[in-house]
Amino acid sequence: xxxxxxxxxxxxxxxxxxxxxxxxxxxxxxxxxxxxxxxxxxxxxxxxxxxxxxxxxxxxxxxxxxxxxxxxxxxxxxxxxxxxxxxxxxxxxxxxxxxxxxxxxxxxxxxxxxxxxxxxxxxxxxxxxxxxxxxxxxxxxxxxxxxxxxxxxxxxxxxxxxxxxxxxxxxxxxxxxxxxxxxxxxxxxxxxxxxxxxxxxxxxxxxxxxxxxxxxxxxxxxxxxxxxxxxxxxxxxxxxxxxx
Numbered sequence: 220x221x222x223x224x225x226x227x228x229x230x231x232x233x234x235x236x237x238x239x240x241x242x243x244x245x246x247x248x249x250x251x252x253x254x255x256x257x258x259x260x261x262x263x264x265x266x267x268x269x270x271x272x273x274x275x276x277x278x279x280x281x282x283x284x285x286x287x288x289x290x291x292x293x294x295x296x297x298x299x300x301x302x303x304x305x306x307x308x309x310x311x312x313x314x315x316x317x318x319x320x321x322x323x324x325x326x327x328x329x330x331x332x333x334x335x336x337x338x339x340x341x342x343x344x345x346x347x348x349x350x351x352x353x354x355x356x357x358x359x360x361x362x363x364x365x366x367x368x369x370x371x372x373x374x375x376x377x378x379x380x381x382x383x384x385x386x387x388x389x390x391x392x393x394x395x396x397x398x399x400x401x402x403x404x405x406x407x408x409x410x411x412x413x414x415x416x417x418x419x420x421x422x423x424x425x426x427x428x429x430x431x432x433x434x435x436x437x438x439x440x441x442x443x444x445x446x447x448x449x450x451x452x453x454x455x456x457x458x459x460x461x462x463x
Contacts, residue, residue, distance in 0.1 A: 238263060241293045242273045243332045250301070254278045255334030255342045259325035273297040275332065276325050278307065278342055300325070307342070311349050318354035318408040322346070350407075357402045362450060365399045369443055370453045376436055389439055393429060396443040399450055400425055 242258040250256060259274030273295050277284075285306035288299050300322065302310070310322045326346035331339055372392040379385040397418050401408055406421040408414065419426040425442075432439040447453065 238273060238295070239330055239332070241295050242275050242297070242330075245273070245292045245297060245299075246275065246277060246333045249299075250277045250279070250333070252279060253333045254280060254338040256332040257326050257329040257343075258332055260328040260330065263330060274325055274329075275299045276322065276329070277301045278334070278338070279303050307345070311345070315349060315352075315354065318402075319410065319413075320350055320354075320407055323349040353405055354407050356405060361402070365395065365402070366447065366450055366453065368395050369399065369447050373440055373443060373447075376440060379436075385436060386434075389434070389436060392439060392443055393433060396439075396446050397429060400446050403446075403449055 239258060246253055246256045255278040257276045259276070261271060261274065273292065275297060277299055279301060281303050284301045284303040286301050288301070290297055290299070302322075307322070311320075314320045314322055323346040326343055327350055334342075369392070372388060372395060376385065376388045376392055379388055394414065397414055398408055401417055401421055404421050407417055409417040415426060415430070418429065425446075428442050429439075432442050
């Protein structure tokens with residue numbers, strides 16, 4: 220278990236420095252030639268939980284990079300993301316394309332574990348530049364696609380009577396609504412818990428509404444329709460997607 224819990228389920232803050240100690244030891248033993256290494260900031264922040272793991276980015280001069288590996292280290296679940304300069308650029312571009320800057324965030328916002336000052340600065344400044352540039356502008360085709368999906372999900376939810384189907388439709392509608400709201404603000408997306416974290420950063424008030432609406436079909440529909448209106452309203456009639 221990565222972080223222990225004390226009374227009343229509170230996270231024990233005394234474990235926080237142990238994350239850096241453990242991560243630095245892992246890098247020292249397995250990646251002695253690292254040009255730079257960083258521990259993702261999630262485990263060091265107030266968002267950490269009892270199951271938080273060590274997300275470690277390691278930059279090497281070349282092989283065996285690039286690869287990704289999951290392991291347990293001194294009682295911690297750990298994931299190592301091992302890169303060289305070309306693979307960093309490849310994944311920065313890929314993450315930007317999907318609007319989820321996972322790698323750049325770990326480097327820009329994480330703790331330094333190893334490396335020379337020049338290499339650390341170079342890699343970190345590149346990651347920060349990726350974040351500062353922001354995600355691509357929402358295209359017209361993407362906007363029309365989201366408008367169509369939201370209308371379709373809203374109709375499905377309105378007609379659903381099976382509790383299980385309502386739950387599944389509701390979750391898909393929640394996700395699509397949150398993503399559209401973020402895209403309209405040209406904000407980064409996220410998956411799982413990171414979708415809510417991004418929404419809380421971009422629009423705290425809407426995030427609170429969305430959390431409250433989860434599990435409440437009527438309230439969720441109201442919030443979704445409001446976001447849909449901001450995007451130009453329903454886009455079902457006349458929607459056309461060309462085949463290849």
